[in-house]
Amino acid sequence: MAQRIEAGLxxxxxxxxxxxxxxxxxxxxxxxxxxxxxxxxxxRCKVCNNPFGGIGGGICRLVGFRPSRKNPRIxxxxxxxxxxxxxxxxxxxxxxxxxxxxxxxERLGPTLYAHILNRFYSIATDTLISRDGTVDKLIGDEVMxxxxxxxxxxxxxxxxxxxxxxxxxxxxxxGHSEPLLPVGIGIxxxxxxxxxxxxxxxxxxxxxxxxxxxxxxxxxEAKSGEVLVSEAAFAAVAADYPGCLPRQVTLRGKADxxxxxxxxxH
Numbered sequence: 001m002a003q004r005i006e007a008g009l010x011x012x013x014x015x016x017x018x019x020x021x022x023x024x025x026x027x028x029x030x031x032x033x034x035x036x037x038x039x040x041x042x043x044r045c046k047v048c049n050n051p052f053g054g055i056g057g058g059i060c061r062l063v064g065f066r067p068s069r070k071n072p073r074i075x076x077x078x079x080x081x082x083x084x085x086x087x088x089x090x091x092x093x094x095x096x097x098x099x100x101x102x103x104x105x106e107r108l109g110p111t112l113y114a115h116i117l118n119r120f121y122s123i124a125t126d127t128l129i130s131r132d133g134t135v136d137k138l139i140g141d142e143v144m145x146x147x148x149x150x151x152x153x154x155x156x157x158x159x160x161x162x163x164x165x166x167x168x169x170x171x172x173x174x175g176h177s178e179p180l181l182p183v184g185i186g187i188x189x190x191x192x193x194x195x196x197x198x199x200x201x202x203x204x205x206x207x208x209x210x211x212x213x214x215x216x217x218x219x220x221e222a223k224s225g226e227v228l229v230s231e232a233a234f235a236a237v238a239a240d241y242p243g244c245l246p247r248q249v250t251l252r253g254k255a256d257x258x259x260x261x262x263x264x265x266h
Contacts, residue, residue: 016195017087019047019078020150045075046132047151070205071134074151079134080205086195091207092147092160092187092233093215094133096124096167099182099224101141117141120171120181127170131163132156136206144216146207148194157189157236161263164227168265173225175266186219189232217251218260227263234261 044051050065052075060066060075068076098104098120105113124143125135132152133145145163147156164185172179190211196203214230222228229237231246238244246259 013085020089020148020194022150046073047078050075084196086193088191088193091192092157092189093211094145094160094164094187095215095219096143096185097219098141123170127167128163131159133163160187161237173265182224184222185227186215187233188215188230221249228260231259
């Protein structure tokens with residue numbers, strides 16, 4: 001505790017930990033879901049059951065219940081409208097990046113390049129959100145998402161890997177289509193600090209820590225059309241890929257080599 005305060009970090013909140021691991025405390029969640037169930041208006045928040053549509057949705061919006069901008073399947077009060085702070089929890093991190101984007105932007109010009117990026121963002125966010133990922137950032141030619149058990153369920157690691165493969169297929173790497181863009185995907189699993197960080201004027205609901213950096217570095221190793229996962233991420237799906245063998249790579253900023261797996265996309 002003292003070390004965290006001296007480092008200027010907010011103390012871990014029981015509310016944050018419960019939300020990120022189980023979606024709120026069991027007692028408060030059961031009560032919330034019972035109350036919200038009587039209000040009409042699906043679809044509903046996957047965590048607290050509050051309605052987004054119909055009369056019930058209109059009533060809830062008046063008191064601040066609205067879809068999260070980072071995961072519209074969850075309400076904002078279940079994530080980015082929680083107090084400043086967060087908790088260290090096991091998290092799956094996914095990065096998807098366009099290969100050769102500088103040359104692509106030069107060839108296409110700014111307007112057409114922006115149009116292509118918007119299609120990329122739309123496909124990526126739809127695919128990741130449909131698999132219970134939280135879209136953390138759209139960073140130029142890159143999308144970052146994270147998966148935590150409180151939002152994605154106990155099989156959040158598998159969902160992250162499945163989302164990576166599904167995204168690659170949706171972008172045209174399905175063996176039947178012409179790929180929209182040359183992209184590579186990297187996935188890692190580890191303990192991250194997840195929560196609201198920033199100051200009074202700018203707060204961001206995000207994930208921070210070593211698995212974020214590792215996932216980004218793994219993604220940089222991926223060829224176009226390749227989904228690379230760390231050993232920690234692969235462990236969740238190893239039974240599905242019995243013949244898949246790791247290759248050893250040394251990631252930028254890391255002293256020791258790690259094993260990464262290239263998963264079949266289709």
